[in-house]
Amino acid sequence: MNEKRPTKEEIEEFMMRKPHIVILGAGASRAACPNGDKNGEILPLMNDLVEILELNQINNFNSKSKNFENIYSSLYHSNENKNLRLKIEEIVYNYFEKLEIPDQPTIYDHLVLSLRKKDVIATFNWDPLLVLAYRRNGHKFELPNLLFLHGNVEVGYCENDNISGIKKFPCNKCSKILEPTTLLYPITNKNYASNGFLSSQWNSLQYKIRSAFMITFFGYSAPRTDVRAIDLMKLAWGDLEQRKMEQIEIIDIKSDDDLHETWKPFIFSHHFEIHSNFYDSWIANHPRRTVEAYYDQYWMAKFIDNNPIPKDFSFQELWDWFEPLK
Numbered sequence: 001m002n003e004k005r006p007t008k009e010e011i012e013e014f015m016m017r018k019p020h021i022v023i024l025g026a027g028a029s030r031a032a033c034p035n036g037d038k039n040g041e042i043l044p045l046m047n048d049l050v051e052i053l054e055l056n057q058i059n060n061f062n063s064k065s066k067n068f069e070n071i072y073s074s075l076y077h078s079n080e081n082k083n084l085r086l087k088i089e090e091i092v093y094n095y096f097e098k099l100e101i102p103d104q105p106t107i108y109d110h111l112v113l114s115l116r117k118k119d120v121i122a123t124f125n126w127d128p129l130l131v132l133a134y135r136r137n138g139h140k141f142e143l144p145n146l147l148f149l150h151g152n153v154e155v156g157y158c159e160n161d162n163i164s165g166i167k168k169f170p171c172n173k174c175s176k177i178l179e180p181t182t183l184l185y186p187i188t189n190k191n192y193a194s195n196g197f198l199s200s201q202w203n204s205l206q207y208k209i210r211s212a213f214m215i216t217f218f219g220y221s222a223p224r225t226d227v228r229a230i231d232l233m234k235l236a237w238g239d240l241e242q243r244k245m246e247q248i249e250i251i252d253i254k255s256d257d258d259l260h261e262t263w264k265p266f267i268f269s270h271h272f273e274i275h276s277n278f279y280d281s282w283i284a285n286h287p288r289r290t291v292e293a294y295y296d297q298y299w300m301a302k303f304i305d306n307n308p309i310p311k312d313f314s315f316q317e318l319w320d321w322f323e324p325l326k
C-alpha cells in the first residue's frame with residue numbers, strides 16, 4: 001500500500017468554474033511516448049516525419065527539405081503531383097491509425113486525470129493516444145472535453161447531427177456509424193470553417209477560451225503554416241488588458257526566449273510559466289485543482305504546497321490516489 005495522499009487543502013478547494021484549456025502539439029505525444037508507442041513505433045514531429053514514415057521511398061518523392069510542413073504545403077499549392085500527395089496522405093493516415101498506447105500509465109493518462117469536466121484538452125495531433133488514454137480512465141472519473149483541431153484517426157463524425165465520437169461507433173442520435181474525420185494537412189491559409197467537424201471543434205475551442213482562466217501550450221510549435229490557428233485562439237482570448245488575472249503556461253523543450261516570443265500575444269505582463277518537463281508543470285503539481293490552486297496562491301496569497309501526481313503508480317494506485325480529488 002502506498003502512503004502517498006493528495007494534500008488536504010487541495011481536496012477541499014473545489015469551487016472555480018472557469019476552464020483550464022490545454023493545447024497539445026506533436027511534442028506532447030512525443031513526450032508521452034518518448035520510446036515510441038506500445039510496439040516501439042515513433043511518434044513523429046514535423047521535422048522527422050518524412051524520415052520515420054520513409055516518405056522518401058515513394059516514387060517521384062524528391063524533396064530536399066526535411067520538414068513535412070514545407071514539403072506538403074508546397075506540393076499542395078503547386079498542384080502538380082496530385083497522386084503523390086494522395087499517396088502521402090494515405091501513408092500518413094495508416095501510420096497514425098495503427099499506433100497504440102503503451103500498457104503502463106503515460107503522460108496522457110496523467111494529463112486527462114489532472115483536469116475536470118469543465119476543462120478542455122484541444123489537440124493538433126492526428127495520433128490516437130489521447131483518445132486511448134481518455135477511454136481507459138473515463139469510466140473512473142469525469143474527464144475534460146477533448147477537441148481535435150486537425151482531425152484525428154480515432155475520431156468519427158456524423159455530419160447530419162453534428163455529433164462526434166469514437167470512429168465506427170454509432171451516432172447516438174441517428175445510430176449511423178460515425179465516419180472517419182479528415183486529417184487537416186499543413187497548408188497555409190487553412191479554412192477551418194469549410195468542414196463541419198473542424199468548424200465544430202474550433203467553435204467549441206473559441207467558446208471555451210473566452211471564459212478560460214489558464215491556457216497551457218504543451219509541445220505545440222505554432223508553425224508558420226498555421227497562422228490562422230493562432231489568430232483564432234488569440235481572437236477568443238481577446239485584449240490582454242482584460243486578462244490581468246489569467247495565466248499562460250508553456251511546456252516545451254525550446255529556449256525560454258523563443259517561447260516567450262511565440263506566445264507573448266497571449267501573456268499579460270509576467271503572467272506565464274515555462275517548463276521543459278510535464279511533471280514540473282502547474283497541472284502535474286495541482287491536478288484537478290489547477291485553477292483553484294493558482295487563484296489561492298497568487299490572488300489570495302495563501303501559499304500552497306505542491307500536490308504532485310505520483311508518476312510511477314499503476315492504474316489502480318493512480319485511481320485510488322485521485323479518488324478524493326474527484
Ligand SMILES: [Zn+2]
Nearest residue numbers: 158161171174
Ligand atoms: Zn447522426
